[in-house]
Amino acid sequence: MSLPRLLLCLCLALPPPGQSLSLLPPDLLLSDGIRLFSRGDWPGARGRLQGALRSLAEVRGVKLRCGASCGLLGAPGRLEEAVLTRADCLRLCERLELGEPSLHRLTEETERGFQRGAPYNYLQIIHYKLEELDEAAAAAFTFYVRNPWHEQITQDVQRYRGMERVRAQSFRDLEEPSHRVLYSQAVSLLSEGKFGPAVSRLEESLSLALSALEECRTLCEGTRESENETHRDLSEVIAEYYVQVLQCKQRCVLEDSVRPGQKRAEEDIIESRLSLLQDGYARLGDWEAAAQIARCLLLFHPQNETMRERLQEYEGKLQDRSKPRESIISYVRRAVSEKRLLYYAMENLGISFHDRDSWTPEEVIPESLREKISMEKEAEGQNGGDLPYEEVTVTLTPKQMNGTSRVTLDGVMTEEECEDLLRLAQAAGGDGYKGRRSPNTPRERIQVLGVLRALQMASSGTVDPSHARLYYHASERSRVLAQSYFDTKTLHFSDTHLVCRSAIEGEQEERVDLSHPVHADNCVLDTEEKECWKEPPAYVHRDYSGILYLNDDFQGGDLFFTELDGTTVTAELRPRCGRLVLFSAGGENAYGVRAVTRGRGYAIVLWFTESAEHAEQERSQAKILMGESDSNKENTEKDAAEGGRETTRSGRETTRSGRETSATGEETSGRRQKKRASRKFEDEL
Numbered sequence: 001m002s003l004p005r006l007l008l009c010l011c012l013a014l015p016p017p018g019q020s021l022s023l024l025p026p027d028l029l030l031s032d033g034i035r036l037f038s039r040g041d042w043p044g045a046r047g048r049l050q051g052a053l054r055s056l057a058e059v060r061g062v063k064l065r066c067g068a069s070c071g072l073l074g075a076p077g078r079l080e081e082a083v084l085t086r087a088d089c090l091r092l093c094e095r096l097e098l099g100e101p102s103l104h105r106l107t108e109e110t111e112r113g114f115q116r117g118a119p120y121n122y123l124q125i126i127h128y129k130l131e132e133l134d135e136a137a138a139a140a141f142t143f144y145v146r147n148p149w150h151e152q153i154t155q156d157v158q159r160y161r162g163m164e165r166v167r168a169q170s171f172r173d174l175e176e177p178s179h180r181v182l183y184s185q186a187v188s189l190l191s192e193g194k195f196g197p198a199v200s201r202l203e204e205s206l207s208l209a210l211s212a213l214e215e216c217r218t219l220c221e222g223t224r225e226s227e228n229e230t231h232r233d234l235s236e237v238i239a240e241y242y243v244q245v246l247q248c249k250q251r252c253v254l255e256d257s258v259r260p261g262q263k264r265a266e267e268d269i270i271e272s273r274l275s276l277l278q279d280g281y282a283r284l285g286d287w288e289a290a291a292q293i294a295r296c297l298l299l300f301h302p303q304n305e306t307m308r309e310r311l312q313e314y315e316g317k318l319q320d321r322s323k324p325r326e327s328i329i330s331y332v333r334r335a336v337s338e339k340r341l342l343y344y345a346m347e348n349l350g351i352s353f354h355d356r357d358s359w360t361p362e363e364v365i366p367e368s369l370r371e372k373i374s375m376e377k378e379a380e381g382q383n384g385g386d387l388p389y390e391e392v393t394v395t396l397t398p399k400q401m402n403g404t405s406r407v408t409l410d411g412v413m414t415e416e417e418c419e420d421l422l423r424l425a426q427a428a429g430g431d432g433y434k435g436r437r438s439p440n441t442p443r444e445r446i447q448v449l450g451v452l453r454a455l456q457m458a459s460s461g462t463v464d465p466s467h468a469r470l471y472y473h474a475s476e477r478s479r480v481l482a483q484s485y486f487d488t489k490t491l492h493f494s495d496t497h498l499v500c501r502s503a504i505e506g507e508q509e510e511r512v513d514l515s516h517p518v519h520a521d522n523c524v525l526d527t528e529e530k531e532c533w534k535e536p537p538a539y540v541h542r543d544y545s546g547i548l549y550l551n552d553d554f555q556g557g558d559l560f561f562t563e564l565d566g567t568t569v570t571a572e573l574r575p576r577c578g579r580l581v582l583f584s585a586g587g588e589n590a591y592g593v594r595a596v597t598r599g600r601g602y603a604i605v606l607w608f609t610e611s612a613e614h615a616e617q618e619r620s621q622a623k624i625l626m627g628e629s630d631s632n633k634e635n636t637e638k639d640a641a642e643g644g645r646e647t648t649r650s651g652r653e654t655t656r657s658g659r660e661t662s663a664t665g666e667e668t669s670g671r672r673q674k675k676r677a678s679r680k681f682e683d684e685l
């Protein structure tokens, strides 16, 4: 039990806030910052947390410098010797600059915490408490782009956006690498036709991106705790470790190409820059440079005909044949040789390797693995983005649903939550649950409840407030799922209905009509022409739709998709509590609902738009009502303190704690908070 004592001593040894902290280990500063945070010592916590970020940057800087000055592995001589010499050199170098290495070694979990930007979640609250609103907004935004499904931070960022005193330029990612800033600038310059400045930014962005990759790769070689004592054989130990380092290096290209706020890489960090550069140089009439870049791109895709033709075109205007750049040649060559090793290890040592590059030449992949890998790639394409909630699973992929941009998810709500929402619908409908006759069929009644209405009814005491809040959170959860599965821009609500369809007794014989006729959500379906016209009266700005089912104890009410003829059914689905069907809102997803012939079917129907101008007003009012009901400072604090933990576990918890908040309300004493904060801190580290 010497570790806790050691930590305690170190905590006591920390200098008072204000003094230079940057040479203390990042994890220690982080945990001390969280301790001060939970005591409400805002300036102290701010100093520690900012110090943690600085210290982390410094430790990385030292590692990079040491890595560079200790030379590369693979120097002439025997491998074992090279390895030992380098290890010795690194240790000495880091010790000289940082002190005892054990102090600066982060656990994987802490490392992940830093990657998720956890300190920024604390900092935003601290800045807010200290009335540093611009800094608060920037910190909140920085955390938000790394955790876009975090409901609390999403709300907080919105709240800052609503504050007049916060400047618009404060909403920026404090950790955005400069190659990305330059790249975005270049993209907009290109679109304005300013090719000269665009090209110079792209060149700079390309070279910064290459060095960022290099840094990331160097850090992969960092010393790591040995996790497994069972491997005794020297070559086995070396192989295992070397494979880990290679896997890490291959991931670098991915990590940097995923924009924060998105789940998947949309582009290759190097290819994307090259391809814009080629365009830019061609526009500028610089055929030599354009040809050179085209040759670089052909290194990635030697078979691409379009690219070959372009190259011929450029070279036709030149005297000599061009050559690709050295930097790109060596980049590709090295990547390919690492992939070869990893595939070898995959085939013979049974390690797993997930090659994310789309350009890997087929001959690099061992024949015995090709089929398996191509199947995995296909499945991945079908699986959409990663889902932010652990309990939610993809039950039917677009392919299984015989279409595109449609998916069925299960586990979005628990049985208990479904029941609470049924209670909400019943309470809102009053006794007897009359509803009006459905406009679509005279043999059903339909009742519709909006989110805002539900929250208003909660304020006036007609319905249980926790049920109304759950409705809000359920719709938010669905929005986040649509956004992450389809990997879209931010989705906004266009409308939300809690719908109940009930069969009218005695009017169900020989029924042939539908509960909802076949239609598409953002276009007018023309089954004769097999077209879908994107024009009014359709809601043309709706981009995605969702149906979240709450029960299945009724007859009929199945959802079905058809082709544009409105009759050829391609997929049919049975409702079920917690099942969310998401689909793009165009003609590719014409759908209808079968007649409900007995009982009542409940579902939340949602429409989303990518266009902020078409976001519904009601939602913002609902958000305000939601905000008011938990506006007391204590709760905000509590939510924030739990914030980090929620994301690590699951987004779902936010709803739970939201509900808890309204149930326990003001009881949240300072003491309990402290306990929560420190529990969180233990969880985190």
Ligand SMILES: *[C@@H]1O[C@H](CO)[C@@H](O)[C@H](O)[C@H]1NC(C)=O
Pocket: 227, 228, 229, 230, 231
């Ligand atoms: C340690 O090695 C054993 C045997 O090879 C393996 O089963 C186990 O999963 C390893 N543990 C870790 C943490 O890597």
Ligand SMILES: *[C@@H]1O[C@H](CO)[C@@H](O)[C@H](O)[C@H]1NC(C)=O
Pocket: 275, 301, 304, 305, 306, 307
């Ligand atoms: C070939 O390159 C062009 C230009 O970069 C690109 O638009 C196209 O998608 C590529 N084709 C294939 C089959 O990769």
Ligand SMILES: *[C@@H]1O[C@H](CO)[C@@H](O)[C@H](O)[C@H]1NC(C)=O
Pocket: 396, 400, 401, 402, 570, 571, 572, 573
């Ligand atoms: C997709 O089509 C197949 C073959 O027609 C059918 O068996 C399957 O049930 C369809 N999928 C769904 C979700 O209805």
